[in-house]
Amino acid sequence: xxxxxxxxxxxxxxPIDQAKPTGAVADPIFVGALWASGIFxxxxxGLIIAQLFEGGLPALRHFGIDFxxxxxxxxxxxxxxxxxxxxxxxxxxxxxxxxxLPLSFGIAFFLTEIAPQxxxxxxxxxxxxxxxxPSIIYGMWGFFVIVPLIAAYVQPPLIDWLSPIPVIGAxxxxxxxxxxxxxxxxxxxVMIIPFITAMFVETLESVPPMxxxxxxxxxxxxxxxxxxxxxxxxxxxxxxxxxxGLGRALGxxxxxxxxxxxxxxxxxxxxxxGATIASTIANEFPxxxxxxxxxxxxLQLGFIxxxxxxxxxxxxxxxxxxxxD
Amino acid sequence: MASLAARRAKDTAIKAISTGFAIFAxxxxxxxxWTLVARGLPALRLTVFTNVTMPPGQNGGLxxxxxGSLIQIGLALVIGGPIGLLxxxxxxxxxxxxxxxxxxxxxxxxxxxxxxxxxxxxxxxxLVIPFGGFSGWAGxxxxxxxxxxxxxxxxxxxxNLVPVGLREAxxxxxxxxxxxxxxxxxxxxxxxxxxxxxLAVARAAGETAPLLFTSLGNNSWSVDLSRPMASLxxxxxxYAGSPxxxxxxxxxxxxxxxxxxxLLLNIMSRLVLARMK
Numbered sequence: 001x002x003x004x005x006x007x008x009x010x011x012x013x014x015p016i017d018q019a020k021p022t023g024a025v026a027d028p029i030f031v032g033a034l035w036a037s038g039i040f041x042x043x044x045x046g047l048i049i050a051q052l053f054e055g056g057l058p059a060l061r062h063f064g065i066d067f068x069x070x071x072x073x074x075x076x077x078x079x080x081x082x083x084x085x086x087x088x089x090x091x092x093x094x095x096x097x098x099x100x101l102p103l104s105f106g107i108a109f110f111l112t113e114i115a116p117q118x119x120x121x122x123x124x125x126x127x128x129x130x131x132x133x134p135s136i137i138y139g140m141w142g143f144f145v146i147v148p149l150i151a152a153y154v155q156p157p158l159i160d161w162l163s164p165i166p167v168i169g170a171x172x173x174x175x176x177x178x179x180x181x182x183x184x185x186x187x188x189x190v191m192i193i194p195f196i197t198a199m200f201v202e203t204l205e206s207v208p209p210m211x212x213x214x215x216x217x218x219x220x221x222x223x224x225x226x227x228x229x230x231x232x233x234x235x236x237x238x239x240x241x242x243x244x245g246l247g248r249a250l251g252x253x254x255x256x257x258x259x260x261x262x263x264x265x266x267x268x269x270x271x272x273x274g275a276t277i278a279s280t281i282a283n284e285f286p287x288x289x290x291x292x293x294x295x296x297x298x299l300q301l302g303f304i305x306x307x308x309x310x311x312x313x314x315x316x317x318x319x320x321x322x323x324x325d
Numbered sequence: 326m327a328s329l330a331a332r333r334a335k336d337t338a339i340k341a342i343s344t345g346f347a348i349f350a351x352x353x354x355x356x357x358x359w360t361l362v363a364r365g366l367p368a369l370r371l372t373v374f375t376n377v378t379m380p381p382g383q384n385g386g387l388x389x390x391x392x393g394s395l396i397q398i399g400l401a402l403v404i405g406g407p408i409g410l411l412x413x414x415x416x417x418x419x420x421x422x423x424x425x426x427x428x429x430x431x432x433x434x435x436x437x438x439x440x441x442x443x444x445x446x447x448x449x450x451x452l453v454i455p456f457g458g459f460s461g462w463a464g465x466x467x468x469x470x471x472x473x474x475x476x477x478x479x480x481x482x483x484x485n486l487v488p489v490g491l492r493e494a495x496x497x498x499x500x501x502x503x504x505x506x507x508x509x510x511x512x513x514x515x516x517x518x519x520x521x522x523x524l525a526v527a528r529a530a531g532e533t534a535p536l537l538f539t540s541l542g543n544n545s546w547s548v549d550l551s552r553p554m555a556s557l558x559x560x561x562x563x564y565a566g567s568p569x570x571x572x573x574x575x576x577x578x579x580x581x582x583x584x585x586x587x588l589l590l591n592i593m594s595r596l597v598l599a600r601m602k
Contacts, residue, residue: 030503031419037411038420038429041477044470045432051450052443106346114340115347125595127350132591133357134531136558137584140565140576141357144364190353197350221336244438251440253534254562278442278534285538290454302446306439313435 049306056300062293067300073264073280075287080297082304084266088181088274089305092256093249095185095270100193100245107193108200112230113222124201131194139258142187143179147259150186151178155271174271177261182270184260188252192245199241199320203234240319247312251305253278277305358584365581368574373582377546378560381569387579389546390560393461394530396548397540397556400465401529405472406522412473413480413521414506430481437474444470445535453539461547461554464540471532472525479521483514486601517601520594527590531583533558557583 059067063080070081111124155176162172174180207230215225231238261273262283275283281298288295327335372386379385412429420426448467453459487510495505511518536542542559543552557579564576 024501026503027501030501030506033411034415034419035425037408038415038425040408041412041429041432041436041473042425044473045436047451048439048443048447051447055446055450103346103350106343107350109339109343110347114344121599123347123351125592126354127347128595129588129591130350130354132527132531132587133354133584134533134558134587136531136533136561136565137357137361137580140561140580141360143565145356145360193350221332223336223339224332247438251438251442253440253442254558258565278440281442281446282534282537299446299450302443306443309438309440309443310435313438314431317431317434 049303052299052303052306056296056303058296059293059300063297067297068304071266075284075294078293080294082277082301084264085275085277085280085301086304086308087266088260089250089276089278089308091274092181092184092188092260092276093246095182096188096192096249097242097246099186099189100196101242103189103193104196104200104241104245107197108204109223109226111197111201112204113226124198127197128194130190131198135191135252135254136258138187138191138255142183142255143258146187147178147183149178150183151176159271170268171270173269174267176271177273179259179261180269180271180273181260184256184274184276185270187255187259188249191252191255192248195248196241196245199244200234200238203237203241204230207233237320240316240321243312243316243319247309247316250276250312251278251309253282257282277301361577361581361584364574364577365579368578369581370578373575373578378544378555378575381567381572384571385575387557387560387575387582389543390555390557390579391582392548393540393543393555394557396550397461397465397468397536397554398526398529400461400550401468401472402522402526404466405469405525406476408469409473409476409521409525410480410518413477413518414484414511416477416481417484418502418506418510433474433477436470437478440534441471441532442534442537445538448535449538459539459541459553461540461550461552464536464554464556465550467535467539468529468532471535472529475525475528476518476521479524480514480518483517483521483601484510486517487513516597520597520601523590523594523597527587527594530590531558531587533562537562 059080063070067080067082068086069083070079071083072079072081073084074080107127111120111127115123155178158172159174159176163169211229211233212225215229220228256276257279260275260279262275262279263273264275264280265272267274281302284294285298288298372384374386374388374391376384376386377389378387412433416426416430416433420429444467448463448470452463452466456463491509491513492505495509496502500508536556536559540556540559541553542563543555547554561576561579561583564572564579567573567576
């Protein structure tokens with residue numbers, strides 16, 4: 001599909017009237033636009049990285065590399081650090097994956113092996129629609145519906161039973177506020193289930209039927225085939241799917257902002273209010289004046305989030321490799 | 326190995342649990358929708374569409390937010406649509422097997438899942454600070470950056486479904502590439518490309534985070550792209566966290582509107598896709 005070849009062909013077809021080939025002018029422009037748009041996407045990513053880095057540079061200069069592991073976030077003394085937010089980002093995303101993973105395995109099993117053929121599409125679409133619901137809607141649902149439920153029915157018994165236990169009790173300390181790390185992780189889990197499930201289903205459907213039939217032939221049950229044939233076959237891509245879910249959870253903003261409690265303190269408890277990088281940026285930005293140390297600290301946080309998401313998403317894509325390259 | 330009865334029991338149990346998980350996922354969707362209907366529908370009066378946002382207690386609506394959202398989504402589409410279409414075409418036609426093509430595909434996949442709040446920060450740095458303030462332009466351009474990867478991906482996928490023979494037939498007739506692409510390949514993949522654009526609109530319509538630092542929101546009527554502009558998600562965000570009951574009710578009405586719109590767009594595009602495959 002090289003432009004020069006096609007124009008040459010077109011020219012060869014009209015040797016008599018000496019007419020210019022139809023693509024002589026338009027084709028270089030069109031092909032140029034195609035290449036330019038491809039390069040534009042590359043430049044766009046570069047620009048995003050450069051702008052975030054440049055914006056956060058003053059904070060990096062002021063606090064040095066210590067910014068990464070300083071737990072301070074004090075607007076009065078103008079002392080800022082990223083540790084609390086990095087911790088909150090990773091912690092809430094990992095909680096989300098822990099809850100989303102078994103559910104995604106189950107739903108994918110249901111959609112590929114159990115559900116009657118006629119029901120697979122509608123149920124699959126319904127699960128996918130969970131991904132289409134806007135983040136802010138999850139935030140409102142979480143804040144007005146889920147937070148009160150957790151505060152009333154989930155936290156009090158868990159705090160009563162588990163907080164006296166040494167070591168793991170620390171995870172369940174604190175007042176039953178409803179909001180906090182656990183709630184954020186739960187909402188994020190609902191949001192990433194459709195992404196993980198869709199990629200699980202795609203992977204499971206690519207398992208050669210012959211492999212599965214051989215296992216059925218020696219008497220394996222449906223679950224045994226799923227566990228011992230299908231999952232091992234798609235393992236790499238499925239790890240990639242989980243990474244994609246993790247990547248999505250890391251950068252989710254509005255839903256988390258509503259339910260995490262927005263406290264810039266470090267706490268080991270699942271019930272303690274916390275903050276993620278994204279929620280901190282959304283929350284504190286309105287109070288950050290142009291040129292202030294706070295604003296550049298927020299931009300620096302943004303750069304850190306970009307680096308973390310980039311690594312996770314790039315890993316995910318390398319593992320899935322479901323697309324042509 | 327366990328006895329046959331035990332293995333069968335385990336199989337049945339896991340099947341039951343998996344079915345339960347699937348039902349639970351649908352239950353969650355229904356729960357969210359029910360919450361929106363139960364709280365949003367009573368607040369969805371005609372004044373929501375006819376009045377602009379007003380101080381609490383004054384029977385305000387969401388007109389400026391709805392119009393602002395439509396303008397910014399339109400702008401995002403006008404900017405992001407063509408770039409996405411061209412880039413998707415590049416990946417499916419000229420970029421195949423080239424280093425730039427592979428790199429662009431990789432980068433596009435990253436952009437597709439990158440945190441949208443960072444797009445807002447990026448545009449804040451790139452446009453808001455240098456050009457002296459929050460504006461509808463900045464909001465529309467931020468949304469355009471979210472539109473592009475969605476359009477690129479669906480366009481590429483859809484063009485890859487077009488048989489190579491169709492292209493070869495057109496080339497054999499002496500058609501230049503621009504004609505082959507525009508009159509043959511794009512036309513063959515038309516429905517799929519439109520689907521991608523619908524999905525992109527759905528994504529842009531629900532995004533809040535990228536607008537926080539770009540178009541900011543505006544509590545009075547304004548269609549001036551060079552000034553801060555209201556949008557439905559920002560109005561919802563502002564109202565949902567407020568202590569006033571009528572504002573919270575308006576937030577639910579807006580949330581219902583946005584969710585119904587986004588889900589309908591999604592279902593429509595899935596129907597088109599199902600017919601293509």
